[in-house]
Amino acid sequence: MHGDEHALFGAALAFLAAAVVSVPIAKRLGFSPVVGYLLVGIAIGPVGFNVADPGVVSTVAELGVVMLLFLVGLELKPSSLLSMGHFIFGLGTAQLMLTALAFALLAYFGLGFGAAAAVVSGLALSISGTAIALQLLGERGDLASPYGQRTFSILLFQDIAVVPLLALVPLLAPGGEAEVARDPKATLLAAAIAVAAIAVIVVSGRYLLNPLFRVLARSGAREAMTAAALLVVMGAAGLMEAAGLSAALGAFLAGLLLSESTFRHELEANVDAFRGLLLAVFFMSIGMSLNITVVLGHIPSLLVGTLAVAVVKSVIVYLVFRADNIAPQDSMRAAVALMSAGEFAFVLFPLGLDNRILKSEQADLLIALAALTMILGPLLFAALSRLLPRFARPAAEPPADDFADADGSVLVIGFGRFGQIVSQCLLAQEVTVTIIDKDVEMIQSAGRFGVHIYYGDGTRLDVLRAAGAETVEVICVCVDNKEDANRIVEIVRASIPNARLFVRSFDRVHSMELARLGVDFELRETLESALSFGARTLEALGVPQNAAAARIADVRVRDRARLERQLEEGIFAGGEVFSGHKVEPEPLTQPEKPARPLNPEAQDILSHETEFSG
Structure with a gap:
């Protein structure tokens, strides 16, 4: 130098x-x-x-x-x-x-x-x-x-x-x-x-x-x-x-x-x-x-x-x-x-x-x-x-109903299909909502929802802080990317530990990851819609509405119980999650009959599955 x-x-x-x-x-x-x-x-x-x-x-x-x-x-x-x-x-x-x-x-x-x-x-x-x-x-x-x-x-x-x-x-x-008086044009200019x-x-x-x-x-x-x-x-x-x-x-x-x-x-x-x-x-x-x-x-x-x-x-x-x-x-x-x-x-x-x-x-x-x-x-x-x-008088205890009509303040990260529905629910209750998204098209369409939505990358701590993450009551992570959701959760847990985190989950394994990260609430993106779809299908088959609702509630409870057991024992009922190993869906109710293939292709696939399992 x-x-x-x-x-x-x-x-x-x-x-x-x-x-x-x-x-x-x-x-x-x-x-x-x-x-x-x-x-x-x-x-x-x-x-x-x-x-x-x-x-x-x-x-x-x-x-x-x-x-x-x-x-x-x-x-x-x-x-x-x-x-x-x-x-x-x-x-x-x-x-x-x-x-x-x-x-x-x-x-x-x-x-x-x-x-x-x-x-x-x-x-x-x-x-x-x-x-x-x-x-x-x-x-x-x-x-x-x-x-x-x-x-x-x-x-x-x-x-x-x-x-x-x-x-x-x-x-x-x-x-x-005198100088200014001699040159008023300069002053006007x-x-x-x-x-x-x-x-x-x-x-x-x-x-x-x-x-x-x-x-x-x-x-x-x-x-x-x-x-x-x-x-x-x-x-x-x-x-x-x-x-x-x-x-x-x-x-x-x-x-x-x-x-x-x-x-x-x-x-x-x-x-x-x-x-x-x-x-x-x-x-x-x-x-x-x-x-x-x-x-x-x-x-x-x-x-x-x-x-x-x-x-x-x-x-x-x-x-x-x-x-x-x-x-x-x-x-x-x-x-x-x-x-x-x-x-x-x-x-x-x-x-x-x-x-x-x-x-x-x-x-x-x-x-x-x-x-x-x-x-x-x-x-x-x-x-x-x-x-x-030290010289301040103790503040009087506010009446119990002082905050009865107060609305919570929520930060929604991700304004896709999931985030839009969440926001609609909050806005219907007149809850103040701040939304951040990095998709320009989503921002442009947000005007129809009557909300304020800001361009920003929710995986950045500085953007989260600028959007008020340290002062809102709940942070709703509604992004459609598993890695981004986990990163946001980790950042918030490390820098804003008192924040309440509600997170959209990608699948069952992601739900378990979020639970281990300490989120306050997680929900698989397709769970409730699939349960509602199943209930309407049962009703179409002649099952009474109350009976269908009870059956769906039972399935929901079984699913949550299995998730909690898997959190304790591992995704494979006692085993650990191996990197790259695909998690297969399991029935919540034991079938009375074995699966019956209806064409040669299905027969071939099931026979190979049986050989692999054995």
Whole structure:
């Protein structure tokens, strides 16, 4: 390898090793992995091992934030976003304006900043860390809670507000207003470009992406689907950035437009692995960018400033949430989750420096202050999560009939003939059902069933998790392939041990295999239909309906008893199942007469069978 290749290889190894080491240690100490990433970033940064340039690393690592916003968009739907309008523009505006005003006043009167510098500082510090807040809420599973939805709404408003804020900074520069006034056409052109970029993403997401994924799904090339998912994220982000908007906002729009796509879970599974790794690198890059020289030279003022930011921001967020009737404990969680400075602080402060609004020392101190709040926020959130349950009042026991009308949630894997009938039964009872299948034709026909069905490979753990396998009440494995069914069962039993598994069995031997794998229920795909067919045949022969039903019930019991005996003694009544040995059907009722061949061919076959058996 050449020198540059050695350096790149060494940096990659350092980041991977740091990620592997930091997470278990942070978890062991009871902290969020974010804290571990930030601290280990300091260790491998310029003041430590200096494995890479923090500026280059942060540029690459910002892709993690982009992918995070894409996945958040996938989790929402346009209708859900519209219903959150009050939270986004009501709570979001209140939080941003009140916090920015408080910080601007502190900077102007307390630190002697100029008016423009105070405004830029206040706005930059009032924006919260999207990646940190969503990571903290996601670890607790609180994103879907009332306070989690409001927290996300504020974060989304802040991401939207970044666009005008980036345009505002040059206006605050000395002579900036006059420059814009002299060239209004440039301002209008920039606005038109931004609107056009958003329109391109909306039209593409609405009319082009689903046909593209459908063609790729038919090809069966999983790597092509992964490449297409990354292309969508990077393309939307790059287009918005080229138009002067937020790359993260472009990725969010792309995810939002694909949130109702049948390929949603497959996209989520393909992007999620990249998102997690790049987010880890992003947090490490923040630790690397911390200017330790500035920190050591201004420790008292930075500690006071970090504490002031934490208190002011938390109090304002707490009051905003309490004004919206959120419980005190949840308001405290939201306040701490939104306390950290945001990723865009590392964009706004250098922009203020470039436009001569901030002095070099001021920018360095503010960047260090923002980084310290990012370290303090997850630490306080972890401490709060430990302390609040101790002071919580015991929840009252719900009335016995509280959940009488609640429907179970079921994940059906495989939407063939068997899965369709199972789904019909569940939907008739108004049970919420999620269906995943990797057959494009099955997905296209699913619209007639009035269900949501998503493209995905059910034998992949990431797809199962993305489809909600960890939260549903029952997982119905209805695939028509024995090996795929066994693989799904093994994956679920290993990674989601508490899941209830109902599995379609291929034949008798497969039923025994599934029983040994510990499924909760298995059923041979032809058993009940054959029994029903037999009952109707008996009735056609003159057997009374009750007698026919009793005979079929007896056969069902005999069959189950034999299966249980074979599980204990082996498929050959005491022997073991030999690989490749064909299992022959056996009568459940001993025949009164031997078999009688009616043609020479049958006679020949039976005679050879007798010789073989003897």
